[in-house]
């Protein structure tokens with residue numbers, strides 16, 4: 311069997327916090343990502359969703375080697391990436407690229423678009439200097455920008471256009487996998503659709519795989535085949551797009567989906583929203599057992615003290631659904647369904 | 651019934667190095683008691699400046715309130731001396747912002763900030779004020795309110811700070827609450843808590859709310875009426891359901907069609923709006939949406955279309971207006987499609 315393009319197993323990332331003691335030991339640890347596993351096939355899209363601080367960006371940054379994994383493995387076409395040195399990473403860097411949230415911050419203001427797009431080619435020794443310019447023009451064309459603007463600087467473009475440049479730069483090396491961390495959240499509402507359509511078109515054209523992070527669930531639903539819902543560093547549910555949005559199983563997934571405001575006044579008036587109590591707990595001091603238990607509306611249905619005592623593992627159930635809850639099939643799932 | 655807040659022809663410009671920015675240009679609206687008015691538009695469309703102008707808070711220079719009246723309790727707020735206006739702010743007319751830290755003082759305990767409001771506006775004793783402040787925190791769902799009075803803002807989570815700010819804004823039982831993106835910085839589950847809280851408090855006190863947001867979902871759930879802003883002007887106003895069911899302005903229509911939804915087909919392309927929002931220092935002649943509008947023609951470029959009542963709304967009682975020379979035709983076509991049994995439902999599919 312050929313391995314998946316990206317295979318993540320038990321990925322864990324801990325950060326030292328609170329400074330160091332006299333002996334140089336960290337005073338505490340923050341577990342930003344804990345035991346995250348998933349596969350991503352060529353040409354497919356996987357979404358990571360969850361609330362601020364749940365570990366989406368840390369997962370992405372650990373996968374591309376910006377953070378060193380504390381434990382677990384990341385394989386690209388079966389080859390292990392964790393533990394690689396900077397140089398060891400180089401051959402893979404071409405194949406895994408990242409698009410960032412903030413198109414303003416991620417482009418060098420002193421470089422022209424031509425040199426922004428040629429730089430990755432130069433670093434990897436691809437294409438002769440003369441051909442790099444031609445390649446830059448083709449990339450601009452691919453992302454819907456006017457090739458005549460190739461000698462302009464980033465500030466001469468609008469926010470949406472700058473994000474297109476960010477996408478073009480990521481595409482320069484013809485990657486297999488694009489990691490997009492909130493690629494549209496900094497953009498005006500009327501511009502977001504342009505970029506989402508572009509990402510979809512490019513995926514079809516170049517067979518790209520996307521690891522896609524967004525807090526807007528409707529955006530994720532639009533772009534992803536499969537979704538991982540994260541809470542406090544862990545994946546609490548993994549499901550196909552249709553399963554998740556039609557019938558979320560984990561109590562947190564259900565609350566999350568039901569909290570999304572719908573741009574439809576009639577549906578808004580009818581819907582029953584699960585309003586969670588309390589705040590997202592701090593990852594420096596996570597609750598015992600199931601991290602969701604202090605807010606979980608279904609906790610009473612689990613006998614005894616199980617939710618507080620033991621962390622449920624993420625596993626497949628009889629019907630094939632994958633979630634991490636002590637309840638087999640949390641009931642009320644049908645009631646919480648989003649009207650299709 | 652006369653409105654609690656009546657804004658007429660409000661216009662604000664900023665004199666900047668890049669030229670004159672027409673941030674708010676001839677904005678009018680009225681707000682009834684207990685009503686929620688949604689103000690939607692993209693970033694830079696003038697929502698926040700409108701809000702600041704209502705409260706006499708436009709930074710000057712570079713800002714200049716060129717024209718307009720803001721009638722509250724029979725008085726024009728824009729003509730009030732600064733001292734009178736300050737007395738009103740935080741008392742009869744209150745506001746909450748996207749970032750609670752802009753209205754909370756990081757150096758004072760929550761309790762001190764709340765009691766100060768009551769001492770200044772209500773002349774309460776420190777002790778009574780403390781009691782009322784604790785009750786205010788309890789009202790917005792803060793557990794152990796007595797203990798929280800001694801906390802500093804940075805010791806609270808984002809959702810909690812937002813609650814404290816709301817409690818502070820509501821302490822004096824205002825008639826009008828202006829909420830500028832009150833939940834934009836919050837997570838959706840916390841947003842749901844805050845929106846529910848605002849609705850409960852409104853039902854209890856009959857507060858009128860101006861809800862400023864770029865999130866069409868938030869307006870759909872909260873607002874009775876919606877003003878859509880584009881490039882500093884209101885381009886469409888309608889009761890919320892009517893607006894979503896049969897939008898009349900091409901910008902509103904395009905905006906509603908462009909957002910991905912939990913109920914739309916994920917396999918279809920989104921109907922993206924071409925181009926980008928205009929530069930307010932360099933607006934195109936005539937209709938500002940012209941360069942992005944698929945229906946644009948010569949007539950659109952000669953004059954800025956006025957926000958005029960829809961023909962259909964003259965027959966019914968619904969106050970619907972739009973600023974487009976094609977609004978009637980679009981609205982009527984939209985309504986017909988909507989009424990047809992297997993018609994294409996623009997607002998849902």
Ligand SMILES: Nc1ncnc2c1ncn2[C@@H]1O[C@H](COP(=O)(O)OP(=O)(O)OP(=O)(O)O)[C@@H](O)[C@H]1O
Nearest residue numbers: 325340342361362363364365366367368369525593
């Ligand atoms: N370099 C770091 N050192 C210490 N803690 C960190 C570091 N980077 C991230 N964290 C912590 O790890 C947790 C996960 O952060 P992460 O940025 O992955 O969240 P996220 O899901 O991307 O959130 P958002 O939606 O806000 O972007 C947070 O508690 C964060 O404060």
Ligand SMILES: Nc1ncnc2c1ncn2[C@@H]1O[C@H](COP(=O)(O)OP(=O)(O)O)[C@@H](O)[C@H]1O
Nearest residue numbers: 664673692693694695696697698699700709930
């Ligand atoms: N202090 C200021 N100086 C100059 N221009 C400003 C200032 N505040 C706002 N503007 C401009 O006014 C316009 C409307 O801004 P704003 O009301 O904040 O938009 P939004 O609809 O996003 O709330 C924008 O073009 C903005 O750049």
Ligand code: SF4
Nearest residue numbers: 600603606617635636
């Ligand atoms: S394990 Fe218990 S607390 Fe956790 S989600 Fe399931 S029911 Fe809720």
Ligand code: SF4
Nearest residue numbers: 937940943950974975
């Ligand atoms: S006035 Fe003309 S350009 Fe403006 S929205 Fe109407 S049709 Fe489009």
Ligand SMILES: [Mg+2]
Nearest residue numbers: 366367368491
């Ligand atoms: Mg992040």
Ligand SMILES: [Mg+2]
Nearest residue numbers: 694697698699
């Ligand atoms: Mg604003």
